[in-house]
Amino acid sequence: MAKATTSIVRVPEDISAQAKQQIEQALVENVDGVVDALALLQALEERGALPLVRALLEQGDEVLKVLLALMGRDEVTGGLKNVIGVAQFFTSIPPEAMSRLFEAASGGIAEASNVSNDAKIGIYDALKALRDPDISRALSVALAFLKGMGKALGETASE
């Protein structure tokens, strides 16, 4: 014989007890990780890293604004572009070719260190040197490099 009713008495939910229970259970299940993590936290605290990170996170949006304002300046974006450019330059060179070039360069440096600072060379000596197969090889590499660079410069100009 139930008349319609909308009255409900709710048991106040003990959210804090539920949370404590959840935490306790997680602690028990992850003893090693928790102990390690605590040690890590302590180390961070001792070196002052923790307050730093905390402040950064708490002021996240503000810090981000400042950082972006700083990074958005032309000099900085220019610098960043250069960094990325240099990195891309190196990644674009096949590693085998790179190591060959480096080996060649170190050979050249070794040879060069034997030459005294006041050594002179005449036109005739220079022409004679061109006939030296080692020098000729190095020069053709240098010329081929110049050609490639000139070609690439032309392409970027028309893009």
Next chain:
Amino acid sequence: MEAQVGRSILETFLDRNVELPHICYHPALGPIQTCDTCMVEVNGELVRACATPIQEGMQIRTKSVQARYARKEAMDRILKNHDLYCTVCDNNNGNCTIHNTTMEMDINHQSYPFQTKPYDEDVSNPFYRYEPDQCILCGRCVEACQNLQVSEVLSIAWDREVPRVIWDDDVPINESSCVSCGHCVTVCPCNALMEKSMIGEAGFLTGIPPEPLEKMIDLTKAIEPGYRAIFSVSEMESAMRASRIKRTKTVCTYCGVGCSFDVWTKGRDILKVEPQMEAPTNQISTCIKGKFGWDWVNSEDRLTKPLIRRGDTFYEASWDEALDLVASKLTEVRKAHGDDAIAFISSSKCTNEENYLVQKLARAVMHTNNVDNCSRYCQSPATEGLRRTVGLGGDTGSVSDLAMADLVIVIGANPAESHPVLATRLKRAKKKHGQKHIVIDLRRNGLAEKADMFVSPKPGTDLVLLSGVMKYIVDEGWEAKAFLDEKVDGYADFVKSLEKYTLDYTARITGVPEAVIIQLASMIHEAKMVCICWAMGVTQHLGGSETSTAICDLLLLTGNMARPGTGAYPLRGHNNVQGAGDMGCNPVYLPGYERIDDDAVRAKYEKAWGVTLPTVKGLDNHEMVDAIHEGKLRAMFLQGEEMALVDSNAHFVREAFDKLDFFVVMDVFFSKTAQYADVILPAAPSLEKEGTFTNTERRIQRLYQVLEPLGDAKPDWMILQDLANRLGANWSYESPREILEEMASLAELMKGVTYDRLEGYSSLQWPVAEDGTDSPLLYTNGFPFPNGRARLVATEWMEPTEFPEEYDLHLNNGRMLEHFHEGNLTYRVEGIKEKIPTTYLEVSPELAKARGIETGSTVRLVSPFGQLRLRTVVTDRVHGNEMYLPMNTSDDEQAINILTSSKADATTHTPAYKELRVRMEVLEKRGENPMTRFNFRLGNPNPQPGVRVEEKWQRSDYVPVGEVGQRPNRG
């Protein structure tokens, strides 16, 4: 390469997993031809692969310089319209078409700088936004809106200096005729159209406030080292997202169409609903409810603890307390008053597994056949009509047959609002392929607007109209003689039964002119493939079963059964109405429609369940209410049904609840019905559990658990098992899988149904043979009667319920697109509530004039059973003295069933909700319009053949991608 005739080059490639860039092409939409990214060289000429049919001996070069250059140019133009800030974009989830295509084409630099458009972001719609700056003008959204959903709202204004997508004639989205179905958002290849629920939520960095975010985008672009590097970072970020965004397949619960889709969640937050091409019924289609209507799952109003009534107050309790009490009270009632003093009502919103358990609990544990479900309120008469004539109680074909038919008759159904995705298939077939539509309805509903014929007979006379049409067909000799000879019994007697339905008589009773009746018959005669859809407008009458039978007769008479593109489609209203009936939640049927009074059937179940089963016929819903009033039924267990609002003559039903000794309600919310309960059990909705649903096509589909149950709520199957075991059942189901497979081992109709065969988006349409062969189209090998032949069954017209003369107006009712049923779920979705805050009474211009009312007036409607107070909307969707009230409200001042009677269909006891007359008193002549200006019905659609790409090509600034000079000035 082998190719299928009629497929395009692009489709042929995709069929064979050969990669070719493409952006505007979408498998659900076909070629749109706006993006130019799929250019290939065919016999030396550049063509769009998406729009060029593949032909014998064709030379196709995808990697020629010309083709590659054209594709790169096309992509450059797209990136001019789209800022690539993927890492901080909420659409960076691995499925962004632009991102993926740019990567696939290995584009490293943008040739044309990105340009903003002079338009603001449109955030007016509660569910999605449009950001013109990100829009590449591919027109997928337009194509989806114009030709798949066919709401005809979106178009691209190509004549502007800077083109953009516009809604209607360029109004804010929320004030347009947009129905918020989500098609446009789903097909958008980038983040231009996006679910608001995704914004700031999907990415790790996307929640950053706008100002720093903008600066970050600028910085990223300033130091832009080429896209490869950006993409590596965004790919990493996208991969990280996968760890916290879960994608789970589910099946929609808002109507019988049975759309399936992925739900994206982050914790308990629903980020979006993403339909998939492999979804068997809907592919990428959704409606406002399926796409955006799920926020109620996290509503604070959810029941999260069992409640026990003491006096006039409910107290929270533990599951043990609540279930112990239910078990002891039910046992008490059973001992004192007998097995049949208890009744069970299952829910069409619950899974097959849960429905199976409800009837098993009733029969095997409580020894009663008093078990029913809400198909009693809607489609039982349709099932009856089908069983009498063709044998099985389900749609005879699939949605694909409806799309294929050349004539679809929709009678007493409003699919544009009640079965929205199914309606899109009809609207598309009409617009794209010239399918013809005949709508027979009191009200000029969504499909009627554009139908080839709209016929509005007098209320309750459909059977006469159908019979008149059949008599004319027979008189003209148009019946399908060969089909009838070969496959159908009862022709001679049936023709005799049609005698009285002469043109003159039919016209007189139905008010439909003779010429129109002849035209109707002629159209049916001329069509090769005819389908008939019907729903509550037919079934909720005194003669609902009779009219349903007449519909099947008409199809048999004209040979429109058992062939592709033909058949009978009683559109199921709720997601699992079909399944609830299939599972035996019915006083006379066990699962698979096996009769409880068949000794062999009973013996099979008795053996399987290890019990003796009751032989007494059980009570149906309608009889249960009477039995309570008579004092025979003393306790009731009700699963998720808002009977206090949705049963007819609501006051009478509530008085019955008052009289119960013990009443248990399982629900997700504290419903009106729950207010009468002694114990309320908090159930978990579909998103919080596993199981299967069966849609209107008899298609069984799996849903996977998206979320954990909220609070202490539990899936119904677990609750039922816990209760059954307290009553001595000793069940030990570990998962719904075991329940369904037990059912399949018993029901002949479902023999081959297994969870494995339903994995992911796989589905099965019953009957399912043991080897897993299913039946998308029924009766191709004969009808399930002893001689394999269908039956023409004579029918009897029943005059509609009479009302005293003072009730001078007819009141019809039905659904609104935006809301579901009584609205317990959808009014808890903020965006839907903003658009449609309340129901309203539709009044014809004639009636409004006669009574001196206007849109916004307040009237009182009075029937012999109750009265309502409603705001009016004057509209020519209704005519004369016929009014219409959407049933979607839980407000007793507005709920239709306060007015309806307890009259019902003679055979199935489905209430005659549609037979209602009232009188009207005008309370206030002037007032506020109950429709907000965000109601799509007030918008002005802008029908277009499609995206009109020709207008793009005709623009003075358009140069074909292949004709751009060799390296022109592009700085």
